[in-house]
Amino acid sequence: RKEVEQDPGPFNVPEGATVAFNCTYSNSASQSFFWYRQDCRKEPKLLMSVYSSGNEDGRFTAQLNRASQYISLLIRDSKLSDSATYLCVVLGAGGSYIPTFGRGTSLIVHP
Amino acid sequence: DVKVTQSSRYLVKRTGEKVFLECVQDMDHENMFWYRQDPGLGLRLIYFSYDVKMKEKGDIPEGYSVSREKKERFSLILESASTNQTSMYLCASSFLKGGQETQYFGPGTRLLVL
Numbered sequence: 001r002k003e004v005e006q007d008p009g010p011f012n013v014p015e016g017a018t019v020a021f022n023c024t025y026s027n028s029a030s031q032s033f034f035w036y037r038q039d040c041r042k043e044p045k046l047l048m049s050v051y052s053s054g055n056e057d058g059r060f061t062a063q064l065n066r067a068s069q070y071i072s073l074l075i076r077d078s079k080l081s082d083s084a085t086y087l088c089v090v091l092g093a094g095g096s097y098i099p100t101f102g103r104g105t106s107l108i109v110h111p
Numbered sequence: 112d113v114k115v116t117q118s119s120r121y122l123v124k125r126t127g128e129k130v131f132l133e134c135v136q137d138m139d140h141e142n143m144f145w146y147r148q149d150p151g152l153g154l155r156l157i158y159f160s161y162d163v164k165m166k167e168k169g170d171i172p173e174g175y176s177v178s179r180e181k182k183e184r185f186s187l188i189l190e191s192a193s194t195n196q197t198s199m200y201l202c203a204s205s206f207l208k209g210g211q212e213t214q215y216f217g218p219g220t221r222l223l224v225l
Binding site for chain 2: 044101
């Protein structure tokens with residue numbers, strides 16, 4: 001079983017829609033969690049960290065569920081510019097303190 | 112702003128050549144990483160380093176080596192390039208702050224081995 005799993009998508013949604021991605025991790029001792037965004041042919045960039053209490057940044061909300069071992073990313077009022085691949089990153093997933101990346105979820109927002 | 116630079120954006124090499132990929136960061140980060148990214152496989156960690164002259168194997172170190180002689184520079188070496196090493200190579204650096212470790216990536220090097 002892969003340590004960090006994501007639905008690869010693609011998620012194809014109209015502008016203005018709300019879309020949610022989940023990411024599951026296998027190691028219950030995992031320490032830190034992040035969402036990165038990667039545009040086509042570009043490097044990944046940090047979108048937001050995920051805190052235990054959940055956190056929001058504008059249209060983006062990230063949540064952590066330790067009991068079920070998943071994190072989620074909710075995007076409200078989707079924009080065309082949100083089209084990208086969203087990578088889930090977990091620290092401590094493999095039992096060591098190095099980042100493990102999910103394979104990414106592709107989002108396509110269409111007019 | 113953190114800046115991570117990689118020596119080449121695109122590189123074409125022949126099978127058997129020795130290949131050097133250079134990565135430099137300007138924020139005094141202790142941690143540096145080399146990944147490769149392939150369609151359907153995501154990012155896979157090749158090697159990482161937590162300090163000068165220190166290196167640790169990642170998930171797929173075979174066929175690669177690294178060098179960290181200075182804090183700001185982390186080099187990836189393909190001793191004898193093979194076609195299955197054609198990939199996008201991403202370097203990253205990170206620091207630990209408030210219990211959170213944020214990675215900053217370079218723009219990537221697309222390597223084609225013929």
